[in-house]
Amino acid sequence: MVRGELKCTRIDCNLPNICVIDIIEGTNETPLRVIAVYATESRSWSWHDLSKWVSSKCAFFGDFNVDLDQDKAKANALLEWSDSHSVSPYLPDGPTSMRSNRVIDYVLTSGFPVSIQTYENNTTSDHKPVMVHIPFKSNEISMARNVHWKVFHRFSEYIFSFWETKWNLNHLNDVYNDYTSFLALLIARCTVLFPIDKYRIAIPSELRSYMSLTRALSFKQKMRGDIWLKNIVNLRRKTARKELKVFLLNYVSLTVTERNGSTPRSIAFWSRAKKCMKSASSSLHGFMLNDGTVIKDGPKMCEEACKHYEEFFSESEIFRPYPYTDSPDLQWENFDEEIPLCTTEEVIDIVNSRKKKKSIDAHGLSNFTFNFLPLSYWSLLVEIFNHSFSEGTMPDRWKDSRMLLLAKKDPICNPGLTRPISLLDVFLKVNEKLFQTRFMNIVNRRGLLPDTQSGFRPKFRLQTRVLLFSNIFQV
Structure with a gap:
């Protein structure tokens, strides 16, 4: 099962109990190849038969039926094949087989590390499910929203005379329904969606004007080819970078100082900090x-x-x-x-x-x-x-x-x-x-x-x- 936002293709494989899928991360990047393996004792194929599906970015998941610590001969054959293709094993902390108390479910990856752990709750299988976290870049764009509240305020002031003439308590429900619907629709009209990775903090107006003038002088210098004006533009750019760096450092220190208050800075701080903390969601699934x-x-x-x-x-x-x-x-x-x-x-x-x-x-x-x-x-x-x-x-x-x-x-x-x-x-x-x-x-x-x-x-x-x-x- 793959999320609908991810693009994937299934690769043809004639070996039994083997499934190969390519998950596409970006337009110019190598796809992530996921190979699901169920290696039984009576399998008709060897480890070398899997070599043609090894890529520079692949991961082998499943039941290998080999404990790398206890099964010496079987483990040597598997490790020799993995070393020849630069594939590294990643094992969970505890045993995965509840019958033999061995670690036979793990991951083999090439070119990137993963974190792996076993699912310790109740299960109907004699194997503990294995959960793996793979670093992955998706084309899904996270969107944020920004409401132009100044536009909302100005337009509300402009249209006040209309509501003043329409306000009639003899038709209380109609008036109130129209007014609340108007406010909700006006807020939606003043809302702008943008990619979250393009979010930038607001810089002071003086610094913004200084940078705008520097940009205008840069265009003027390119048109004239004036060396003296070029030196002035370079000096102004260095000054703008220095002032911007000082402003960002002060902004971060001030945000950390006010993190326990009720200011907008504290709200922005905790909304970003919770992404780095352990998620504890109370949402319903x-x-x-x-x-x-x-x-x-x-x-x-x-x-x-x-x-x-x-x-x-x-x-x-x-x-x-x-x-x-x-x-x-x-x-x-x-x-x-x-x-x-x-x-x-x-x-x-x-x-x-x-x-x-x-x-x-x-x-x-x-x-x-x-x-x-x-x-x-x-x-x-x-x-x-x-x-x-x-x-x-x-x-x-x-x-x-x-x-x-x-x-x-x-x-x-x-x-x-x-x-x-x-x-x-x-x-x-x-x-x-x-x-x-x-x-x-x-x-x-x-x-x-x-x-x-x-x-x-x-x-x-x-x-x-x-x-x-x-x-x-x-x-």
């Missing part, structure tokens, strides 16, 4: 159903997860005693008290206090977008927040959430062994923070929470306190 069937297809996995969590989060049926007919109605002291409305300044303060994370919601928006959203738009969103406080209604899109499933242990597991993370609407989070400040004001003002501390955070309580508080309204 498939679902194992109750009957033992493994599902790896994306849409089918989503359907199984949807069935599981719809049943898990379904509303439980609670039977409450029917109230007496002659019991008086409860008279709430603050029944007519309205939720205080919010102002644009309060909303902006809450937005500035939130962490600007880049995790997107179900509509393609993130808190990072708030850094570049013009402040004038918050005056329109305040109307939606106040409408939810006064009328108790909200846009239907606030009910949509993006759910991510993380594997607790194994990458292939039952849906019940996953950890769900729900990413709510970014504007709903702002509305929740506004409501929380008003709710905590009522709770503290009326003394609804006890004075005893039942949690680890000051002025916060455990879930049991919240449940006791909610039961008052359910009776």
